Amino acid sequence: MKIAICGKGGSGKSTLAALLAREYARRNRPVLVVDTDESNLGLHRLLGTDAPSDLMNYFGGKMTVGAKIMAAMRDKASVNLIEGAWTLDDLPKDYVAEGHGVRLVSVGKIHDAGEGCACPMGMLARQFLKNLRLGDNDVVIADTEAGIEHFGRGIDQEADVILMVLDPSFESLRLAEKITGMAEGIGVPLYYVLNKTDPTMVARMREGVADPSRIVCEIPQEPGILEAGLGGQALTDRHQAIGTLVEVLERR
Numbered sequence: 001m002k003i004a005i006c007g008k009g010g011s012g013k014s015t016l017a018a019l020l021a022r023e024y025a026r027r028n029r030p031v032l033v034v035d036t037d038e039s040n041l042g043l044h045r046l047l048g049t050d051a052p053s054d055l056m057n058y059f060g061g062k063m064t065v066g067a068k069i070m071a072a073m074r075d076k077a078s079v080n081l082i083e084g085a086w087t088l089d090d091l092p093k094d095y096v097a098e099g100h101g102v103r104l105v106s107v108g109k110i111h112d113a114g115e116g117c118a119c120p121m122g123m124l125a126r127q128f129l130k131n132l133r134l135g136d137n138d139v140v141i142a143d144t145e146a147g148i149e150h151f152g153r154g155i156d157q158e159a160d161v162i163l164m165v166l167d168p169s170f171e172s173l174r175l176a177e178k179i180t181g182m183a184e185g186i187g188v189p190l191y192y193v194l195n196k197t198d199p200t201m202v203a204r205m206r207e208g209v210a211d212p213s214r215i216v217c218e219i220p221q222e223p224g225i226l227e228a229g230l231g232g233q234a235l236t237d238r239h240q241a242i243g244t245l246v247e248v249l250e251r252r
């Protein structure tokens with residue numbers, strides 16, 4: 001199963017990706033987290049792994065990939081960055097970080113001011129997800145960048161299911177309307193995960209959200225999660241809400 005995680009900035013996408021990956025690993029499922037957010041620097045810490053090298057470098061680097069895209073656009077041709085299908089065991093080992101039963105690949109980061117746009121990362125992320133061939137037990141979790149650009153890049157189209165993280169904010173509720181329409185447009189099932197909640201907030205979010213029937217999980221505001229985020233530490237604790245979420249995803 002390929003799961004894309006989206007939501008507004010700071011809503012808890014990386015936190016959910018890490019908690020979910022850990023939970024699947026505890027259940028002995030092969031798990032790959034794909035970091036498609038070119039700005040996020042801390043996902044590996046939440047997973048307790050080293051930072052992987054940018055997968056972009058395996059394909060010759062951002063300049064090379066960018067030039068291929070430009071040439072293809074000029075020739076009105078399609079861009080094929082990856083030949084054939086990859087399984088989780090085909091991943092180039094030097095570009096995979098591993099820890100606690102979870103593998104992590106990072107498509108690429110913006111490293112320097114003025115280095116150009118992130119379009120090559122978007123193209124590679126989509127093709128990488130598309131070309132992954134999964135076994136029945138395999139789980140791929142793609143952490144996306146904040147907002148909706150990844151929908152424009154076609155990344156969500158490669159997912160079997162999209163989880164949108166909503167924190168208690170007006171912006172999350174409004175973004176849910178937009179994302180719900182986009183997910184319907186590409187025909188990928190979308191579920192909402194309410195995060196950083198307390199009982200009062202949950203009630204208000206249920207009233208304000210675009211389609212409450214899509215809510216499948218509520219993760220409370222937890223000091224342990226906040227502390228791990230501040231200290232750059234791995235999220236090791238088990239959370240009942242995440243166990244429930246996995247079961248909902250399995251029953252789909």
Ligand SMILES: Nc1ncnc2c1ncn2[C@@H]1O[C@H](COP(=O)(O)OP(=O)(O)OP(=O)(O)O)[C@@H](O)[C@H]1O
Binds near residue numbers: 228
């Ligand atoms: N349930 C929670 N309880 C307490 N703190 C939380 C919870 N979920 C997330 N946080 C905290 O909220 C902050 C943002 O979380 P996170 O980095 O996962 O968000 P994000 O959506 O991935 O952010 P970005 O848009 O920058 O990639 C972090 O400090 C994290 O520790």
